[in-house]
Amino acid sequence: MDFKRAVCTATLAMLALPSIAAERDPVCSEQLQEVAGSFLQANGRRQGGGDDRPAISSACKPWPGKEPYTLGVFVYDGIAQDTRRILVALLDQPRSTVVASYWAAVPSDAIETYREGIRIDTARYQLQPGLRAFGVDFSTTEPRYQYGGYGPMRTLYVREGEAIRPVLSGMAIASWRLLNDPWEKGAEEDGPAPEIERFNSTIAIASTRSKGYADLLVTRKSDQPGAKPTTQLLHYDGRQYPTPQE
Known part of the structure; x- marks a missing residue:
């Protein structure tokens, strides 16, 4: 995909999927x-120089x-330089302690999301019984392929004592694809209007039950x-659920 087409596809991505910025949860307090x-x-x-930001x-x-x-x-x-790190934590605010946690590195190309x-x-x-999962969604408008892309990506976690563990990773809860090629005539202004199909999961x-x-x-x-x-039925394999197929 050439640069002009890439820019247009990125613009389509922002139009195709509504931003979840209005739905984002509040930023954590300074204390937390x-x-x-x-x-x-x-x-x-x-630890180390500059790692306490x-x-x-x-x-x-x-x-x-x-x-x-x-x-x-x-x-x-x-x-x-090519990574960011995520802490998912269960916090006891009155006692100023972390009760359970999950810590992982992620690719930095998703930093804007x-x-x-x-x-x-x-x-x-x-x-x-007694085990309830929770989800974390990261918003994204970055196209994942030439004629479509993903919206928020969800991971489900469970708490196991002092640990938090992902059991379903990278599920797109929204996505889109082009039904036509707006660039088929070689120039965006001469091509057909884009037709977009949107999906929600x-x-x-x-x-x-499984395992x-x-x-x-x-x-x-x-x-x-x-x-x-x-519809898809996802079976737990003893460690995790498979990512749904599109």
């Missing part, structure tokens, strides 16, 4: 950001469990008249 930073430093996660983006939301905790997602600059919006999904993902808990976890029913709906929704 300090709690997260102190936790990382105390555990040797962030605050999070470049964050979001917090009340924990849906009985405990008065807060879920927090914090994005930090990475040590390597982390700045644009983070949404914590606390729908009732009851995977087994939702997750429901199925009545069946002790409830199966996930993913429904994908198109905005095209007459289009029928498609």
Whole structure:
């Protein structure tokens, strides 16, 4: 794809998918950001010159469990130039402690998506008695292929004692594709108007189980008249669920 086409495709991506900026969860308070930073430093996660900078983006939301905790997602600059790092944490604000956590490096080419919006999904993902998952959505408008792209990407996590673990990663909850080629005549101004098909995906808990976890029913709906929704049943393999196919 040439530069002009790339710019036009990126513009289409922003028009095709509504921004979730208005839906993003509030930035974490200074106190919670300090709690997260102190936790990382105390555990040797962030050390060395220049590695004590605050999070470049964050979001917090009340924990849906009985405990008065807060879920927090914090994005930090990475040590390597091509990475960023994410802390997903369950925080006890009154005691200024981190109860459970997950720490991982992510590619830096998604940095703008982390700045644009983070949404914590606390729908009732009851995977087994006493175990409820929660989701984290990162917004993105970056095209993933020539004639389409993805919207927010969701990861589901579960808490296991002092650890938080992803069980479903990289699910697109919105996507789009072009139904025609606006550049087929070689110039955007002479080509046809773009026709865009938009998709939205939702997750429901199925009545069946695999390896002790409830199966996930993913429904994908198109905005095209007459289009029928498609469904996929995701089975837990003992470690994680597969990413839904498009």
